[in-house]
Amino acid sequence: MDNNDSLTVTPEKIKDLLLSFLVKPNKMKESGKNPAESRNTESDSDSLGTTKSCISNTLRSHASFIERLESFSALTWFGKPLDLSPLVCARYGWENVDTDMLRCVGCKTFLSGQLPNKSDYLAFQESYNRLKKSLISAHDKFCIVAANPCPEHFCHVPVEDPTLLMVGFTERVKALMVVQDKLPCIALSKLQSLGYDEGQAGAYCKRNLLPDYDSTAQVVTLAFAGWTCCLSKKDVLQCCMCLRQIGIWNYLPMSHCSYSSEHVTEHEDQEGEPTVKKRKIAKAFDPIEEHNHWCPWIQPSSLPVLAMATNESGQTNPHSYLAWIAAIKVIAPGLMDKNAGLACSMKTSPMVEGLRCFRKVIKSWSSKKSGHQPFLQSTEQL
Numbered sequence: 001m002d003n004n005d006s007l008t009v010t011p012e013k014i015k016d017l018l019l020s021f022l023v024k025p026n027k028m029k030e031s032g033k034n035p036a037e038s039r040n041t042e043s044d045s046d047s048l049g050t051t052k053s054c055i056s057n058t059l060r061s062h063a064s065f066i067e068r069l070e071s072f073s074a075l076t077w078f079g080k081p082l083d084l085s086p087l088v089c090a091r092y093g094w095e096n097v098d099t100d101m102l103r104c105v106g107c108k109t110f111l112s113g114q115l116p117n118k119s120d121y122l123a124f125q126e127s128y129n130r131l132k133k134s135l136i137s138a139h140d141k142f143c144i145v146a147a148n149p150c151p152e153h154f155c156h157v158p159v160e161d162p163t164l165l166m167v168g169f170t171e172r173v174k175a176l177m178v179v180q181d182k183l184p185c186i187a188l189s190k191l192q193s194l195g196y197d198e199g200q201a202g203a204y205c206k207r208n209l210l211p212d213y214d215s216t217a218q219v220v221t222l223a224f225a226g227w228t229c230c231l232s233k234k235d236v237l238q239c240c241m242c243l244r245q246i247g248i249w250n251y252l253p254m255s256h257c258s259y260s261s262e263h264v265t266e267h268e269d270q271e272g273e274p275t276v277k278k279r280k281i282a283k284a285f286d287p288i289e290e291h292n293h294w295c296p297w298i299q300p301s302s303l304p305v306l307a308m309a310t311n312e313s314g315q316t317n318p319h320s321y322l323a324w325i326a327a328i329k330v331i332a333p334g335l336m337d338k339n340a341g342l343a344c345s346m347k348t349s350p351m352v353e354g355l356r357c358f359r360k361v362i363k364s365w366s367s368k369k370s371g372h373q374p375f376l377q378s379t380e381q382l
């Protein structure tokens with residue numbers, strides 16, 4: 001994708017993005033429940049093409065992809081290399097129906113995912129390569145998913161698209177704010193060792209990203225690290241990409257760790273140290289460690305050229321970052337650079353213009369009367 005193109009933010013683009021990502025799973029189920037099963041009963045040849053294309057679109061939708069992803073668990077799909085991760089399988093239409101067993105939601109073909117022990121290197125490699133190919137080739141000849149897998153970007157953090165990153169970040173902050181007084185103690189040592197400062201991140205978000213949101217620094221940290229609050233269970237945190245769920249009750253509550261839960265101010269001091277000490281004697285929530293090992297947030301991801309230029313003070317950096325860091329570098333230029341040129345980069349970054357536009361749209365929406373789905377309702381008014 002052309003970088004300049006992706007950085008041009010218009011209300012139309014935001015509207016398109018929101019509509020494409022806010023497909024309600026229920027709606028999908030109502031209109032497309034077991035779409036493949038209706039395939040054989042379709043007798044009207046005129047509408048067959050249209051029906052097939054609808055089914056294909058339904059199975060390729062993000063909601064359908066998420067449904068398949070949810071069928072995988074660490075008990076029934078484990079010990080697989082990254083390119084056989086649940087994300088990759090779900091992208092090619094497979095759901096996990098039993099231990100090491102996949103089934104295509106389109107053609108209903110079964111595929112065994114069993115791999116030999118890694119100690120037998122050659123046998124493992126052979127089976128592994130065969131299984132990788134089978135994800136694409138094992139489908140029925142007429143399977144609609146085989147010809148149209150889900151878009152590749154379902155499996156990656158969209159670091160090349162600041163608007164999409166910002167939409168996701170805003171959604172996560174909004175969801176987490178509902179439970180911000182119940183959040184667990186957050187283990188910050190790993191984040192800090194990678195250059196993240198929670199106090200600064202909270203202040204940065206308040207000042208530059210979401211000034212109208214009264215979110216705590218903890219909310220900002222969790223949202224940056226890919227976590228949101230589970231819609232159906234308010235005491236469960238969930239990763240928006242690997243879908244890992246974490247019960248808040250398993251961790252030391254914020255009120256019990258010597259850690260400020262007060263709202264972020266611009267003059268907040270560093271406050272990570274007490275948490276680090278506390279972590280040794282009680283369980284704090286580590287927002288990086290708790291992802292599934294295949295989660296896109298913790299995979300290396302290259303920064304888009306423009307973000308590199310604005311972040312590295314003009315020097316391009318060929319290194320890749322963990323995706324959550326790359327995402328911060330894109331939507332919050334300067335934040336991960338130990339303050340070097342922070343103010344400067346905020347003034348000069350072309351992405352800041354995009355974010356300003358985004359904020360304007362969000363502000364205009366949130367000022368209108370809205371219910372549980374302000375985005376969905378408001379897009380109709382645009």
Ligand SMILES: [Zn+2]
Pocket residue numbers: 093104105106107108109139140143144145146
């Ligand atoms: Zn299939």
Ligand SMILES: [Zn+2]
Pocket residue numbers: 226239240241242243244291292295296297
């Ligand atoms: Zn994750």
